[in-house]
């Protein structure tokens with residue numbers, strides 16, 4: 001009897017829990033009763049009203065590839081410390097080391113502008129699938145198809161961006177089953193308001209990254225500004241705080257185990273729609289090579305950074321992002337193996353095949369799958385070369401920057417709509433900001449060693465994978481000594497590392513660049529030719545995928561017979577979840593919350609477990625303010641939920657059923673890194689900073705009185721009468 005009851009109650013559970021990064025449109029199509037049963041207290045339309053482009057999702061913003069949320073009507077945005085890191089680094093020097101000390105703007109004028117930082121506020125999503133597909137000429141080959149699709153994308157984006165301060169994108173879902181025009185307002189004046197010291201924002205550092213239990217206060221607060229008339233404008237002293245119509249009030253009550261939460265944000269990429277063989281390639285080649293290549297770059301940056309305090313600051317940001325990718329790769333490998341994800345995926349794929357074999361209407365899907373599989377095999381031949389050229393960001397900045405400047409000069413000579421998307425006019429301000437920002441990342445001794453490592457790899461390639469630019473500039477038979485000498489000469493003779501010269505190069509034609517006879521640039525111009533040729537190959541591959549993958553995906557979805565959330569693609573999504581712990585392995589149970597006492601116990605006084613003195617003093621004196629969790633009898637620091645998240649969800653608001661902010665998502669647990677390939681409810685856990693830790697820091701540790709009043713958490717005179 002008992003058994004039957006248990007079974008029944010399981011079946012009756014809403015089918016939506018956990019899995020699925022739902023698009024705003026899908027949220028409105030999901031069963032509202034199931035959402036209510038799960039804990040959503042608002043009508044789904046309060047999340048998103050497509051007609052008006054309003055709702056809580058309009059308060060969920062894209063912060064340069066991360067997510068964030070408005071938390072006041074005065075443009076305050078909460079995101080992760082690691083997402084605001086480049087602004088923090090930009091304003092840091094050995095004399096005023098904001099990375100280590102943290103930063104609090106005591107009044108508005110003190111807030112620190114972030115070069116090139118932007119916040120995008122969503123405005124509308126329009127299905128443009130028919131329009132996109134109609135653009136493909138009948139009988140088009142793959143390259144023509146890809147170019148036609150790209151062209152139509154560009155036209156739609158150009159049309160959409162005629163409206164001032166607008167950033168648009170045509171996003172592809174399920175490999176081309178659907179195309180969506182996403183329209184957002186772009187705010188260009190973003191300033192740092194608060195960043196905790198590194199010992200909070202990065203407590204546990206790389207050791208704790210991608211793990212649980214966690215005690216990291218990975219949050220920061222920035223503010224978006226507009227021109228006095230409310231329009232988006234670049235930084236100016238005259239600018240005023242953005243008036244956010246939708247924002248998330250902070251919930252001082254926070255969460256407890258079992259509570260319903262939603263994670264809203266901009267997940268970047270996932271691979272669940274891949275074929276099992278494609279997944280296997282990532283397991284056997286991609287992640288191992290990431291570990292090898294990024295690992296080498298990390299070692300170089302660490303060793304060189306250790307030798308010089310200014311060098312250490314210069315390499316900090318690059319090192320942080322490389323380490324994140326590196327450790328992630330290890331987690332993917334472990335997770336794929338442990339969860340038998342590829343095997344399970346293969347079984348599921350085969351059952352779709354068996355099902356489709358009996359359905360003549362899906363014959364095309366089967367054919368598409370076979371062609372995708374044979375194309376996958378073909379790609380293998382030049383895989384290593386492609387990997388290296390695709391990962392220039394993990395090598396010397398000089399290589400990446402010289403290629404960017406070179407490509408820009410060539411692409412600029414073509415009409416805007418014919419350029420590679422990354423070099424169109426609309427991207428120029430971003431490219432320029434990036435080239436400028438790089439100045440902070442440059443550290444010559446590390447540069448040279450990274451360059452050398454790149455050349456060494458290229459020289460080791462077999463005949464089919466030669467990189468001609470490397471052979472030409474270094475000699476196919478160059479010894480280590482030759483290479484080192486050549487690189488010394490390149491860096492001695494280049495102007496690319498000077499900001500003024502680099503910005504001048506940004507506007508030059510190819511002939512002008514050539515005329516400079518700059519040795520690093522000369523290498524970049526040659527390498528850029530190869531990178532551009534590779535882009536063409538990729539375009540043609542994309543065309544094949546656009547032709548084949550939708551066929552296969554339609555069969556998979558028909559077979560599922562229920563709503564299937566598409567893979568992440570950088571667009572706004574919602575995940576419905578529950579606060580809960582998990583069992584990472586046999587005999588071990590993790591509880592879903594951590595506390596200040598746990599943080600103190602982890603503190604060692606040495607990096608990365610080196611909490612700042614002011615935090616320690618406050619915590620040891622038990623000055624806990626109003627932020628104690630009644631169950632834990634302590635200030636909660638982080639919590640777990642079973643939301644379906646990935647990279648890009650960093651900084652996502654985690655909100656309760658009423659739409660109040662209870663946390664900020666910043667990571668996943670080790671066992672769940674490979675959820676990019678498949679969701680497993682037993683271990684799918686994302687890690688959030690608890691809003692009460694944020695409030696405790698601001699209140700008890702930082703005495704950020706004005707900020708707390710602005711957030712409506714502390715009583716006091718209205719914000720407008722204050723300086724803040």
Ligand code: ASP
Pocket residue numbers: 324645646647648649650666667668
């Ligand atoms: N920590 C992650 C990031 O860096 C978030 C995640 O992947 O879950 O984006």
